[in-house]
Amino acid sequence: MSNKEKHWEKTKGLMILTLIIWFVAGYLIFMFGSSLNNASFLGYPLAYYMCAQGSIIIFVALIFWSANKQEKIDEEFGFTERGEDD
Amino acid sequence: MFKGKFVDNLPKIYGTYTGGFLVFIILMAIAEQAGMTAKTIGILFVAFTVCIYAIIGYLSRTVQVDAYYVAGRQVPTVFNGMATAADWMSGASFVAMAGGIYFGGYTYMAFLVGWTGGYVLVASLLAPYLRKFGCYTVPDFIGTRYGGNLARFCAVAVLSLASFTYVTAQINATGTIASRALGIPFELGVWVGLVSILLCSMLGGMRAVTWTQVAQYIVLIIAYLIPIFWMSNKNGFGVFPHLMLADEVARLGELEAQFGLVKNTAADIKSMGVPGGLKSIALPHSGVPEGGMAAWKFISLALCMMVGTASLPHILMRYFTTPSIRAARKSVAWSLFFIAILYTSAPMLATLSKLQLMDPTLATGIIGKDISAVMAIDWVQAWTAQKQAFIADFNQDGILQLNEWFMRGDVVVLSTPEVAGLPYVISGLVAAGGMAAAMSTADGLILAIANALSHDIYYKIIDPKADVRKRLLVARSLLIVIGAAGAYIASMRITSILGAVAWAFDFAMSGLFFPLILGVWWKRATREGAIAGMIAGLASGTAYLIYVYPKFMGNPAWLGIDHLRFGIIGASVCLVVMVVVSLMTKEPDSATKKMVDEVRVPSGKTILGKQH
Numbered sequence: 200m201s202n203k204e205k206h207w208e209k210t211k212g213l214m215i216l217t218l219i220i221w222f223v224a225g226y227l228i229f230m231f232g233s234s235l236n237n238a239s240f241l242g243y244p245l246a247y248y249m250c251a252q253g254s255i256i257i258f259v260a261l262i263f264w265s266a267n268k269q270e271k272i273d274e275e276f277g278f279t280e281r282g283e284d285d
Numbered sequence: 286m287f288k289g290k291f292v293d294n295l296p297k298i299y300g301t302y303t304g305g306f307l308v309f310i311i312l313m314a315i316a317e318q319a320g321m322t323a324k325t326i327g328i329l330f331v332a333f334t335v336c337i338y339a340i341i342g343y344l345s346r347t348v349q350v351d352a353y354y355v356a357g358r359q360v361p362t363v364f365n366g367m368a369t370a371a372d373w374m375s376g377a378s379f380v381a382m383a384g385g386i387y388f389g390g391y392t393y394m395a396f397l398v399g400w401t402g403g404y405v406l407v408a409s410l411l412a413p414y415l416r417k418f419g420c421y422t423v424p425d426f427i428g429t430r431y432g433g434n435l436a437r438f439c440a441v442a443v444l445s446l447a448s449f450t451y452v453t454a455q456i457n458a459t460g461t462i463a464s465r466a467l468g469i470p471f472e473l474g475v476w477v478g479l480v481s482i483l484l485c486s487m488l489g490g491m492r493a494v495t496w497t498q499v500a501q502y503i504v505l506i507i508a509y510l511i512p513i514f515w516m517s518n519k520n521g522f523g524v525f526p527h528l529m530l531a532d533e534v535a536r537l538g539e540l541e542a543q544f545g546l547v548k549n550t551a552a553d554i555k556s557m558g559v560p561g562g563l564k565s566i567a568l569p570h571s572g573v574p575e576g577g578m579a580a581w582k583f584i585s586l587a588l589c590m591m592v593g594t595a596s597l598p599h600i601l602m603r604y605f606t607t608p609s610i611r612a613a614r615k616s617v618a619w620s621l622f623f624i625a626i627l628y629t630s631a632p633m634l635a636t637l638s639k640l641q642l643m644d645p646t647l648a649t650g651i652i653g654k655d656i657s658a659v660m661a662i663d664w665v666q667a668w669t670a671q672k673q674a675f676i677a678d679f680n681q682d683g684i685l686q687l688n689e690w691f692m693r694g695d696v697v698v699l700s701t702p703e704v705a706g707l708p709y710v711i712s713g714l715v716a717a718g719g720m721a722a723a724m725s726t727a728d729g730l731i732l733a734i735a736n737a738l739s740h741d742i743y744y745k746i747i748d749p750k751a752d753v754r755k756r757l758l759v760a761r762s763l764l765i766v767i768g769a770a771g772a773y774i775a776s777m778r779i780t781s782i783l784g785a786v787a788w789a790f791d792f793a794m795s796g797l798f799f800p801l802i803l804g805v806w807w808k809r810a811t812r813e814g815a816i817a818g819m820i821a822g823l824a825s826g827t828a829y830l831i832y833v834y835p836k837f838m839g840n841p842a843w844l845g846i847d848h849l850r851f852g853i854i855g856a857s858v859c860l861v862v863m864v865v866v867s868l869m870t871k872e873p874d875s876a877t878k879k880m881v882d883e884v885r886v887p888s889g890k891t892i893l894g895k896q897h
Contacts, residue, residue, distance in 0.1 A: 207885050217409045225402040225591065226584050232391070232573040233580075242531025247571035250394040251632035252527065255401045255625045262408045262618040269413075269887075270611055278888040279611075 206276040213272065217265045224249075224257040292359055299364075302337075303503050309333060310507075314710045323709040327466040330713035331720055334504055338497045338724070339484040345496050346488035350753055353490030353760065354421040354736060356606040360495055365612075366619025368495045369603045371502035373400075373624055375451070376458025376723030377786050379505060382628075384694030386635035390570040392583065397628050399587035401621060403594025408617035411595060412604040414805040414884050416613035419891025420605065422733075423598040423797070424741040429893065430804040431812040432877070434746050439819040441737045443796030444598045446823070448730045449771065451597075451789035455727035456482070456768075457775040459720060461695075466716045472776045479772040481720075482727045487761055490736075494728045495606060501721035502623065508718025509627055509634075516637045516705045520647065526633045533640050537570045540643045544652060547688035549679070557677035563691040570639065582845050589852045593790025596797040599726075599733035610887045638701040643687070649704055656685050664703040668696060731771065735763040787849045788830070795826030795855025799863050808881050810863065813870040818863025826855020 228235060228249055235246040240253070273279050291298075313326055351357050360368065378400070385393040420426045424444060428437030459478025464471045485497040513526055523529025548567040573579070594600065603620075607613045641649040651659045656678055659665055668674035675691040692700075699719070702711040739760035744751055751759070796819045803810040831837045834848040846853050883892055 203882065203886060210885070214409045217405065221402060221405040225398055225405075225587060229395075229398070229583050229587070230580050232583065233575050236571070236573050239531075241528055243534055244571045246573050247391055247394075247534065247632075250391065250398050252629045254398050255629055258401050258405055259618065259621050259625050261405055262621055263615075265409060266611070266614040266618055269614060273611070273887050278886055 202276055206272065206278060209272045209275075210269065213265060213268055217261060220261055221258070224254045224261070228254070292361060295361065295364055299499060299503065302500060303507075306334075306504060306507065310710065310714060313713060314708060317708055317710050323712070324468060326709055326713045327716055328468075330717040331463065331466040334717045334721060335481045335484075335724075338481070338500060338721075341497045341500055342485040342487070342489060342493040345493035347490065347492055348753070348757065350756060352492045353757055354605075354740065355602075356490075356492040356495045358606055359608050360606040362607060362612045362616040363619050364499050365495070365603060365607055365616040366623050367502040368498035369600065369616070369620035370623035370627075371498040371505065371721070371725035372494075372603055372729040373600060373620070373726070374505065374627055374722050375726035375786065376455055376462075376719060378627065378631075379509065379719050379722035380458065380695045380698050383631045383634040383638065384692075384697035386632050387639050387697045388564050388566060388568065388694060390568045391573050392568055392579075394632065395583045395586040396590060397631065399590025400594065401624060401628055402587065403591035404617055404621040404624075406591060406595035407600065407604075408614055410802045410806070411601060412613045412617050413610045413887060415601060415801075416604055416607060416610050417884050417887065417891060419893040421740050422737045423601050423801070424737050425745075425893070426804065427797075427800055427815065428741060428745065430877070430880070431800075431810075431815045433812055436812055436816050436819075437741050437745060439816055440797065440800070441741050443792065443819060443823055444737050445734050447597065447789045447793035447796075448599060448734045449767075450792060451786060452727055452730040452734070452767075452771045453774045454786050455723045455730065456771045458723035459727060460772075460775055462716055462720045462723065466713075466720070475772050475776040478720075478724070478727075479768050482724050482731065483765065483768055485724065486728045486732050487764060490757075490760065491602075491606060491732060494732055495603075497728065498725045501725040504721040505718040505725075506623070506626060508714045508721070509630060512702050512705070512707060512711050512715065513630055513634050513637065515707055515711065516641070516701070517633070519705065519707075520637075520641070522637065522640075526637065527629060530633055530636050533636050534571050536644065537636065537640055538572065540640075540652075541566075541569055541572075541687075544643070544687035547686075549688055553679060554677075557679065559675050559677055559691050560672040563673075563675050563693050565688045565691050566639070566643075567688065570636070578845055585845065585850050585853060589794065589850050590787070590790055592794040592798050592856060593787075593852060596793035596801065597790065598737070598793070598797075599729040601801075602733060602736070603729075634698065634701065638697055638704065641701075641705060642690070649706065652685055652687050652690060654685055656683055656689075659685050664700060667703075668692075668700055674700075727768075727771075731764060731768050734767050735760055738763050738767075788851075791826060791830070791850070791852030791855065792823070794852040795859060796823040798856055799860045803863060803867075805881065805884060807867075808878050809867055809872060811867045811870045811873055814863045814865075814867030817866040818859045821862040822855045822859025825858040826851050829854040 232246040236244040238245040240248045313329065317326060347353055385396065415426055418426050424437050424440035427440035456475060456478055460471055460475030463477045464474030486494045517523050517526035522533050546567050546569060549565060604613045604616060607616050641647055643652045644650045645653040656676060665674065673693045673696045676685060677689050677691065679689055699715060702715060739756065743759050744756050800815045800819055830848055830851040832840050833842050880892055
């Protein structure tokens with residue numbers, strides 16, 4: 200496998216992992232909304248909390264995490280851009 | 286001033302601007318104490334902020350194609366995040382979202398999850414690759430990846446349909462706010478709104494829109510948060526409402542049980558003459574409806590909004606403006622961060638405004654009180670006079686029950702400062718915030734349509750030899766034409782016929798989602814497949830919408846897929862057709878495959894680099 204192909208394999212892996220977490224936070228937990236609401240977080244019913252704040256915070260953290268992870272992958276295969284980008 | 290050094294000075298410039306805006310708010314508060322009328326304060330708030338945007342728009346004027354279409358590709362991540370957040374959060378997010386939660390509770394909050402989760406798709410599937418491609422518009426990617434004018438044309442058609450559905454609602458919102466704040470008729474307010482919108486984008490295109498959107502984000506977030514913190518602290522609910530409203534949410538549950546959640550029948554509503562569009566609270570605030578169907582409705586709505594987010598061109602094109610590919614990725618994260626600040630606050634605002642009306646132990650509570658006493662309250666009189674609120678004493682006991690109090694969703698946010706007894710300066714601030722939210726989204730949408738038509742249709746298809754001056758002239762003329770068309774439709778007040786903002790997401794996902802992601806992630810996708818997919822997806826989605834929407838054919842929804850969710854049908858058909866046709870047609874040539882390989886490498890020159 201060439202360098203490019205290996206890089207793409209790892210990128211794909213990260214994409215799939217990211218989307219699995221996304222699926223859990225965005226869909227899976229809400230399939231059990233009514234039982235989730237019996238638990239609580241910060242005093243809020245859990246299902247209410249998850250759609251009011253919880254899942255949204257998870258999404259933000261997930262994108263930051265995944266962007267950092269991708270940068271590591273890019274560095275590993277020598278595809279980093281040099282320059283004044285951030 | 287706007288070259289080279291400008292980008293380095295951004296934190297300082299916007300820091301000063303934020304400070305200046307806060308000083309302005311304080312000055313207005315002092316003026317209010319000194320006896321300035323509420324009306325003057327409202328006018329000053331809207332006029333002052335709009336003038337600032339216009340000045341930014343003028344200073345960002347440009348005669349360069351790169352600056353006009355992609356802001357010169359030098360917008361730093363955090364600022365692009367703010368601009369995207371303003372681009373994203375429409376008048377509807379600002380004004381209607383808390384109102385939606387107020388009436389719909391948990392059920393409505395599927396929108397919150399849907400309108401944020403889409404950014405995960407944008408970040409991992411699209412943004413970095415489109416940035417690497419180096420295109421000016423979304424159809425530019427489709428046209429180059431698949432080749433040929435027909436593919437490009439189809440993409441422009443989907444883009445225009447989705448964005449135009451959205452933009453009329455935004456112009457409508459600017460008109461509503463302008464007319465209320467300036468005291469002019471709605472029809473005139475719409476045109477005032479349009480002029481303000483065009484002042485921001487006409488001269489500088491994407492560059493001007495970027496820098497005004499950052500300014501608009503700052504105004505709208507300040508305007509959203511101040512009332513929430515103020516109300517929460519004033520009533521002693523908690524210093525930091527986001528973490529401390531658990532008791533209030535529980536209290537709402539008690540009050541719902543005490544007053545009872547009654548769904549009024551259509552006949553009752555009609556017999557009492559409740560004005561159209563007004564609703565009463567009939568759904569639990571934090572309670573989850575039982576059953577698989579309810580869960581599916583929640584999830585399917587979130588799915589449509591997420592996939593739609595990842596297909597809406599005015600959002601995707603914001604990531605063309607970053608200096609690099611890794612900046613594009615980070616920028617998506619920052620966008621969602623800035624969006625989340627408002628979205629996680631909306632449920633808190635809904636909780637506060639609901640509680641202060643429903644709790645009879647609070648001075649502001651009206652439910653459970655004598656109707657004659659409620660009718661004597663100033664803000665009740667003002668909003669009922671405008672047919673934005675209504676009292677219908679169904680059981681004729683002279684006491685206001687929960688199901689007897691009607692309000693328009695938009696009014697929840699706009700009236701909350703008055704209801705809470707906050708000074709008028711807060712209402713003026715909220716009006717300025719709503720205006721900023723609606724203007725920034727309208728600007729992004731109008732620019733997306735005008736750029737697609739001027740770049741993809743005029744320059745790429747009609748006249749590839751046009752010089753820069755002519756291209757920008759066409760782009761600017763189209764901006765005016767599209768804005769005027771949107772304002773004209775908005776001024777006819779037929780937006781209720783045009784349907785919900787959610788439709789824009791469904792249209793976009795029906796036609797664009799799979800052609801975009803398969804263009805990057807599946808080399809075997811062919812031109813014929815993409816064209817067939819776009820046409821079939823859009824046609825089937827639209828056909829299903831007509832089939833199911835109550836005002837058209839009104840057939841029963843299949844599997845709970847109603848008119849808010851028709852994108853599920855469209856996108857599924859698009860995927861199947863695109864895969865089948867791609868596999869039946871000849872593989873893409875090696876040049877195309879090489880191009881896709883190149884897109885996947887996050888370094889080096891952009892694909893389109895020199896072709897513009």
